[in-house]
Amino acid sequence: MPLVPVSATLLAQGQVAYRVHEHSEAHTTQQFMALGFPVPQMVKTLAFQAGDGCIVLVALRALDPVDYAAVARAVGTSRAKLAPLDEELLRERLGMQAGGVGPFVQQDGVRVLVDRQVPALPVVFCGSGERTSTLEVPGQAFAAIAGVVLGEFAKPAGTPVPAA
DSSP, rough: OOOHHHHHEEEETTTTEEEEOOOOOSSSSHHHHTTTTTGGBEEEEEEEEETTTTTEEEEETTOOOOOHHHHHHHTTSSGGOOOEEHHHHHIIOOOOOOOOOSSSSOOOTTTEEETTTTHHHHHHHEOOTTEEEEEEEGGGGGGGSSTEEEEOOOTTTTOOOOOO
């Protein structure tokens, strides 16, 4: 199945103003910084599979560490049953590439969690579904996603991040 910018399609259908920025392949914060994207306005979307097979997308500011326990509580599972979604399932279930995952998805079996700090940003740069394009949207667009769960999904500032 060819990859399509599913996020852009959904935004267009919802009449949300957006811009698509085409660029060389990038999937790390450092690569996006090198392309000139403003770090304080960058939002990453992490993709997980919950114990029940549900896909969980978590959108938070690019430099914020995710609070896995908060994510697990929000979807009613344990931290141990929350696993990163592999690239094959990203393509098959969402039509997205790893490193380009976007939060604008409305699909059965997919839950979207957005950290409360994201909709407060005036403009946001986030994944479109592909590593070679980035969406620019108003921060408020994140609160407008049908079925989205707004919450505290980033660890508080100053929380140590364990080494990988």
